[in-house]
Amino acid sequence: MHRQLRTSAIALCTGLGFATAAVAEGEVVVYHWFEYIPQELVDKFEAETGITMVIDTYDSNEAMLASLRAGGMGTYDVAVPGDYMVQIMRDNDMLDTIEEGELSNHGNILPEWLDVDYDPGRRHSIPYQWGSTSFSVNRDVYDGAINTTDIIFNPPEELSGRINMLASQGEVMALAAIHLGIPMCSPDRDDMQALNDLLMGSREHWLSFNSDTAREILVSGDAAAGMIYDGFSARGRIEEGANIEYAFPTQGYIAWMDNMVLLNDAPNRENAIILMDFLLEPENVGMLTNFTQYSAGIAGVDDYLDPELAAQPERNPPEDAGPAVFIDVCDQQTQEIHDRMWTALRR
């Protein structure tokens, strides 16, 4: 007994030594999506720069915003919001400006991702990864056509009650609007009523709301269909051998780009800039993309990508696929009504 106590005391002291050593080297605190950066890349960054990367994770853009608003500002250096969330954070004055010339690899950003409307000229952010969101279906359970959003909102009998939805208000609302063929932030009362009726009516078909288990629940067979991101689905299919197919609905599906943003009051601003520069190096982004299996927004990455990646069905929409659309930022009044629908949906 005594020896156990002594051992744990020694372990505690050693741990303390580690912790202080890490602080001395400097760190960068990243607020990140779950499972969105490979450990090898973190190790590479730490080896090259001597900066410790501290990572905290979230599972939706909205949860990240809420946490930052609840006293999180000033504790993180960078975060990785999706396109529409960058705009919201910019409107709320949460982002620091990257001065011209601060990022030596700024020129690597692909031109089509440079002047994005949520951050013209990339003054606050850099591209992280981009991809799409729709849904995947377990082909062992259902082998009919899946190129329609009816799979989620008006499912065949085999899938009803076995569908997982993302716990992400923005994406669920957007897919519903796509299904109805209405503008995402339509302030029109009839449109909103229709949106609400659709969500409430489809609710009985849905098993759960989870983002971070979206892949696991499909792989394990606990759900037979579910909203999911393209690369996440690809990883479930390839790494875990699940017979799941990613759908490209004819009505359309969601496109997104996640971006690393520099937060206001960043405690380690200099290190944050070093990290952003690191994530603009083609080699590093290649490693990242091979892991996430999404797509990169910077030039020169292709040389570092796994050759199989380009041929993946998850990133090659068939001809009959609908348009890929980005999520809109709604005005306050519309957003508050959407918030009400979302809460009612999950009561």
Place this chain on the structure above:
Amino acid sequence: MAGGAASGGSATSDAYAPARGWLLMPAWLVLGIVVVAPVFLMLIYSFLTKEFRGGVIWEFSLEAYDQFFFDRGLFGDEPPTIQWAYIQIFWRSIWQATLATVLALLIGFPTAYFIATRPVQQRTVWVFLITIPYWVNLLIRTVSMRFILRDQGPLNDFLQWIGVIAEPLTIINTNIGVQLGLFYSYLPFMVLPLYAAIERYNFALSEAAADLYAPRRKILTRVVLPAVKPGVIAGCILVFVPSLGSFLAPDLLGGARNFMIGSLIDEQFRGSAGNWPFGAAAAMILLTLVLMVLMVLARQQARLEKGAG
């Protein structure tokens, strides 16, 4: 447990009365600043105006309570009717917690009774066996529960193997999954106070009843049960209250589809809803409910103790 500590005990003396203030100071300071003051602050927050996308504006508003109790339609401009959505969430939580408590009582009472009727030396071993699982992290226990109850998990495998069912039962992501999770999480909380009460029970009373030819079943319901009622109440409180505000079981076993109070409040602060005053109001309503239940039970317990003494 709660009753015994409240009544003070016989060895109370006043040897430390002069230093009382100083001795209590640290507890008052820490709990006053970190628990009591925050609860009052939360009360104030529930009457503030919400800021769009999280946070509050320091202006008085009844909107949070209005939103909780009244439905003004999707667009907020219809005449108010009673809002059932949140009452439904509260009702569901109460119902889930009640079922979990009843289930725990059904299993816990016989167990506590069995242990209390063992020879003295054996009892500590039995109690020890009951307590160990309680020391294991609640999160880990909930996770292992999820693992067992899965469609392809050990429970379904077993039931299919012995031929009770043909198709796997879906338990995860249902209300039953949540109930089982709550029941399992807090079962030791039921057994321990029950055991303490039954152990203190004087079996001479049962002997007397038996001498008067009362059947054993009747002795249990008419003599033992009334005598150990304080233990039953304490056990029920200890299972019911944490179940009511629980967050892990609904999230991991309920699929976060059917909100319980805990998830509803969590969503206001850490999820996408971002409505702090409403979250504070929901927490205040939960707190009021719990305090009311505790007060009723405490009064009943006091009456029982008075009656017994």
Place this chain on the structure above:
Amino acid sequence: MRTGAARFDFPGFKVMTFLCLFILYAPLVIVMIYSFNDSRSITTWGGFSLRWYVDVFTGPDSAKFKSAAFNSFSIALIAATVATAIATSAALAMVRGGRFKLRTATFGVINLPILVPEIVTAVAILIFFNTIGFTRGYMTILVAHIAFCIPFAYLPISARMQGIEGVYEQAAMDLYADRKQAFRRVLLPMMMPGIFSGFLLAFIISLDDFIITNFVKGAGVETLPTAIFGSVKQGIRPNIMAISTMLLAFSTVIVTLSWLVSRIDRTK
């Protein structure tokens, strides 16, 4: 008299007791078994292996778990120590301080964290820290843990103190010991088992806490429960089962320890 109790046994109750134990232990045993599973998949058995235990210490997540373990144990140690000191002092006033006006109120305040659902305490503390501008991080977790550990340390300590009659201290003082000596030489040693189990209870409660920690934790500061929660959401991996088994073993050692201490005391 109580030995006659066995007469009032119900045979069904024994079955229920074993059912109860089975329900309590089955999930733990299954986790334990699967932590030794060689297979990567959690559903198929691939033979006995210790690889997941190695993985916990050397695998890709090891850094995360190491720092989480350090945070968890250091917070539990500090919080339990401080809470035990505060609880002991409060118990002296409550049990040995005679009757006073605010006694019931004080009792209520001390036990508030047990009586109030955890989510309510969590929200209140979050709002509080946010209002005073206390940045979330290690310190916020520690402060919150100290507060809610107090009642858990208080219960066994006050129970023990109630069991010690005042005559011992009275006797010491009759023999010209002053109040301090009577406390240090007589009351404190007699209270030690209670203080010890109060400390252990507070320690485990702190180690175990998820809800409050999850609300008040800040950038990158994880404790074991929050780190595990983050991991299990992406699927229950065998390394989580290995960590769980180690925590189970640790808790069992602690409980056994406290049980042995209480037995030593009983033989006195």
